[in-house]
Amino acid sequence: MSRHFVRALNLAFAVALALAASPPARALPPELERSLPNLPAPVRARIEANGQRWEGWNQAQRHDFAQRAAQWNQLGAAERGARRERYLAWQALSPEERTQLQAAAARFAALSAEQQQALRAQFDALDRSERRGWLLGPALGADYPALQPLLAQLPAQQHSAMLSALRGLTALQRKDLAVLVQRTPPQDRERLRSGLLATPAAQRGTWLHDALAR
Numbered sequence: 001m002s003r004h005f006v007r008a009l010n011l012a013f014a015v016a017l018a019l020a021a022s023p024p025a026r027a028l029p030p031e032l033e034r035s036l037p038n039l040p041a042p043v044r045a046r047i048e049a050n051g052q053r054w055e056g057w058n059q060a061q062r063h064d065f066a067q068r069a070a071q072w073n074q075l076g077a078a079e080r081g082a083r084r085e086r087y088l089a090w091q092a093l094s095p096e097e098r099t100q101l102q103a104a105a106a107r108f109a110a111l112s113a114e115q116q117q118a119l120r121a122q123f124d125a126l127d128r129s130e131r132r133g134w135l136l137g138p139a140l141g142a143d144y145p146a147l148q149p150l151l152a153q154l155p156a157q158q159h160s161a162m163l164s165a166l167r168g169l170t171a172l173q174r175k176d177l178a179v180l181v182q183r184t185p186p187q188d189r190e191r192l193r194s195g196l197l198a199t200p201a202a203q204r205g206t207w208l209h210d211a212l213a214r
Helices: 003-021 030-038 041-055 059-074 077-092 095-110 113-124 128-136 138-151 156-168 171-183 186-198 201-213
Strands: none
Touching: 077 128, 095 138, 128 138, 138 156, 138 171, 138 186, 156 186, 156 201, 171 186, 171 201, 186 201
């Protein structure tokens, strides 16, 4: 198996765990319902949707949720944080990437226990930063080691825009960007980030070509 396939399998395995372990919200308690008008609109909409989901469940579904919620509450804070991170990573993936990972997870599940253990061991042997980079999905995960200097110390307000910009590039353009990142001194990488984000998506290929030619 290729190294990229090994990594994709392990990412799918991690995301699957997150989805199984992250319980949705249940029906709204009175005190929360009273506070809804004061919450930001996106937060309020999500809470209301979760409450409606709970109301639509039958008794068996509510019982299953209660069991999973109890298991969740028994986890330590660090493990809950890690699983939330994986869940949010899954939410950020495109439908195409989710389909790829679901297929990889199915292949992983079909392997023998020994093969699964070997793949987990290979993944665990990677650098922690590289392991977390695979949370960005199969495309950006493969390019993460080369792009990591560009993402290091990225201001929080630029995080979403940068990931969107990177996902909008072709694989070849990301390789060109990786070359540019490696050629850029650390003190100039903020300028590089700003230049990439300020360039309209349709013109980023030309921007990269010109930047590499300088």
